[in-house]
Amino acid sequence: MTTDTTGTVARDGDPRPGGPADSPFIRACRRRPVPHTPVWFMRQAGRSLPEYREIRASVPMLESCRRPELVTEITLQPVRRHGVDAAILFSDIVVPVAAAGVDLDIVPGTGPVVAEPIRTAADVERIRRISRDDVSYVDEAVRQLVVELGDTPLIGFAGAPFTLASYLVEGGPSRTHAKTKALMYGDPELWHALCARLAEVTLAFLRVQIEAGVSAVQLFDSWAGALSEADYRRFVLPHSTAVLSGLADAGVPRIHFGVGTAELLGAMGEAGADVVGVDWRTPLDVATGRIGADKAVQGNLDPCVLLAPWPVVEAEVRRILKQGRAAPGHVFNLGHGVLPETDPDVLTRVVALVHELSSRRADQG
Ligand code: CP3
Numbered sequence: 001m002t003t004d005t006t007g008t009v010a011r012d013g014d015p016r017p018g019g020p021a022d023s024p025f026i027r028a029c030r031r032r033p034v035p036h037t038p039v040w041f042m043r044q045a046g047r048s049l050p051e052y053r054e055i056r057a058s059v060p061m062l063e064s065c066r067r068p069e070l071v072t073e074i075t076l077q078p079v080r081r082h083g084v085d086a087a088i089l090f091s092d093i094v095v096p097v098a099a100a101g102v103d104l105d106i107v108p109g110t111g112p113v114v115a116e117p118i119r120t121a122a123d124v125e126r127i128r129r130i131s132r133d134d135v136s137y138v139d140e141a142v143r144q145l146v147v148e149l150g151d152t153p154l155i156g157f158a159g160a161p162f163t164l165a166s167y168l169v170e171g172g173p174s175r176t177h178a179k180t181k182a183l184m185y186g187d188p189e190l191w192h193a194l195c196a197r198l199a200e201v202t203l204a205f206l207r208v209q210i211e212a213g214v215s216a217v218q219l220f221d222s223w224a225g226a227l228s229e230a231d232y233r234r235f236v237l238p239h240s241t242a243v244l245s246g247l248a249d250a251g252v253p254r255i256h257f258g259v260g261t262a263e264l265l266g267a268m269g270e271a272g273a274d275v276v277g278v279d280w281r282t283p284l285d286v287a288t289g290r291i292g293a294d295k296a297v298q299g300n301l302d303p304c305v306l307l308a309p310w311p312v313v314e315a316e317v318r319r320i321l322k323q324g325r326a327a328p329g330h331v332f333n334l335g336h337g338v339l340p341e342t343d344p345d346v347l348t349r350v351v352a353l354v355h356e357l358s359s360r361r362a363d364q365g
Contacts, residue, residue, distance in 0.1 A: 020146075020153040020215045025086040029216055029253035029275050029296055031329035037321060037358035038085035039351050040155070042257075043337030044078035045090045048344050051077050061106040062098065065091045071141035072148060079152055082348045086153045086216070089142060089209065093159025093220055094167065096205035097198075099134040100127045102168065110173060117171035119183075124194045127168075130201055132208045142212035153216060155255075156209030158202045160221035161195040161239040163258075168194070177226045184235050195239040203246045210250045218255040218277070219243060221268070222336075225260025225279075232264050237271055244272030255298060259336050265290040280305075280335030283319075285326035296329025303334045306342045306350070313346060317353050332358075 015021030025038035046052055052074055056064060064070045074090040094112040098104055103115035118124060132139055145154050167173070169180045184191045206217050224236060244254050256268050257277025269276045269291045276295055278287045280302035287297055300323075305316050317332075324330035332354045338347065 018151055020149070020151055023085065023151060023153045023215070025153050025331060026215055026253060028329045028331050029255070031294075031296055033360075035360060036355045037324065037330055037332050039332035039354040040084040040086040040088065041078070041082075041334055041338050041347060042088070044082065044084060044088065044347070045074050046338060047340035048338050048342040048347070049077055049081065050344075051081075061092065061108070062095070065095050066137045068137050068141040068144055071137070072144045075141075075145055075154070076148060078347075079149070081344060082351045084351055086155050087145065087149055088155040088157060088218070089138070089145070089214065091138065091157070093157075093164060095138070096130060096135060096158060096201050097127070097164060097168065099205075100130050100201050102127060104167075107172075112167045113172045114168055117179075118165075118168040118194060121190055121193065124190070124197055127194075127197050127201065129197075130204050132211075135205060135208055138205075139208050139212045142209055142214055146213035154214045155216045155218055156206060156214035157218040157220060158205050158243075160219050160224065160236075160243065160256075160258075161198040161202065162227070162236045163221050163223045164198045164202070165191075165194055166223050166226075168198075177223060181226075184231075188235070191235060192239075195236070196242070199239045199242040199246075202243050206243070206247060207250070210247070210252055214252065216253045216255060217247065218257060219273075221256065221258040221261075224258040224264060224268070225262075227264070229263050229267060232267055237267055240268070240271040248272060255331075257299070262290075266292070269295050275329065275331060277333070278335065284323040284330065288327040293328055295327075296331060297324065297327040298331035299333045299335050300324075301332075301334045301350075303336055303339050303342070306334075306346050307339070310346070310349070313350065314353060317350060318357065321354065321357055 024034040027034045028038050071090045075087050079087045094104055105113055107113050166177050166180045169183055253274040255275040256273035259279045262282045265287055275298050276291045278297055278299040284297050284300050300320050
């Protein structure tokens with residue numbers, strides 16, 4: 001039996017009763033019985049919260065990710081406000097890439113923008129391997145958060161090689177991923193070298209978070225849905241597998257998420273996930289049929305539904321809870337991130353409703 005850095009949680013033995021490893025969220029990821037269906041929201045820490053907008057008004061995005069006291073405060077905000085079952089570290093998928101020496105910024109309203117996009121083997125070599133010292137602010141923030149959060153689990157995360165490569169090759173967000181695919185089809189050797197390096201950076205970044213005490217990790221391959229299953233298997237799966245399988249012995253559940261991935265759900269599970277994230281296009285029972293009964297599922301509520309009148313939201317929550325019962329483990333979440341225009345009170349009500357509708361009385365077993 002090993003203990004984590006806080007000395008309180010056995011990672012590979014029986015979890016401390018009531019501790020984060022025994023929380024409804026981690027139990028659902030591990031397909032164990034839960035007292036209620038756990039719920040958290042992708043992008044729960046962000047612009048939907050006035051207290052977030054206040055902090056960020058005077059601090060640029062990347063700088064806020066590098067200040068442990070701000071990371072801690074922003075990560076805790078949605079836990080305090082909504083009573084969600086898990087916190088997710090406040091950071092961004094490009095943080096480790098910037099730490100690896102790539103000159104980039106996160107532009108408000110646009111997203112990540114890269115000064116010199118990656119086009120050649122020499123460009124790939126410019127992406128340095130990273131160690132804990134390169135992201136010491138993340139290490140510090142996670143350690144602080146684990147103490148502050150107590151029994152609430154903290155989710156660490158990183159971007160998957162394909163989604164990171166898309167930003168690096170395009171130089172910024174892209175609708176078609178045309179330059180990325182041109183490189184992938186036109187120079188497979190360079191493509192694989194780029195993704196292999198990104199997988200190394202991602203794996204190292206996730207290991208820092210796990211050693212600092214996160215209870216689970218999520219690998220975001222947000223844009224993988226741009227690919228056919230055949231191309232996904234050939235050009236992406238080996239690299240995402242290198243990351244997720246590289247964490248098989250780390251003792252924390254691994255979640256793998258993308259958007260528009262109806263055709264890829266099975267393959268994304270094969271990459272080495274314990275939980276597969278599902279967008280709003282595929283009902284959870286259908287998704288489970290594709291993923292297999294040995295993995296939990298997470299997601300499916302369309303973020304836009306939260307902008308609709310409450311009866312619409314309630315009907316959707318009920319539908320997703322019902323269809324989620326087809327899976328061996330269910331984590332309630334959105335199909336993608338919270339939209340900035342979302343009324344935070346609706347999120348709070350959704351948490352309460354999920355808990356109320358799913359709570360299992362002791363006599364129900
Ligand atoms: O979920 C959370 O609460 C944790 C925080 C988080 C952020 N980025 C903070 C952020 C997470 C998990 C991410 C991951 C991320 N970043 C992804 C994968 C998830 C997804 O949404 O698909 C991607 C593709 C990125 C890249 C990125 N960074 C985009 C597309 C944007 C939005 C640009 C914009 O302004 O609309 C960012 C910036 C960003 N990352 C913000 C936040 C809260 C907004 C910055 C701001 O407040 O100005």
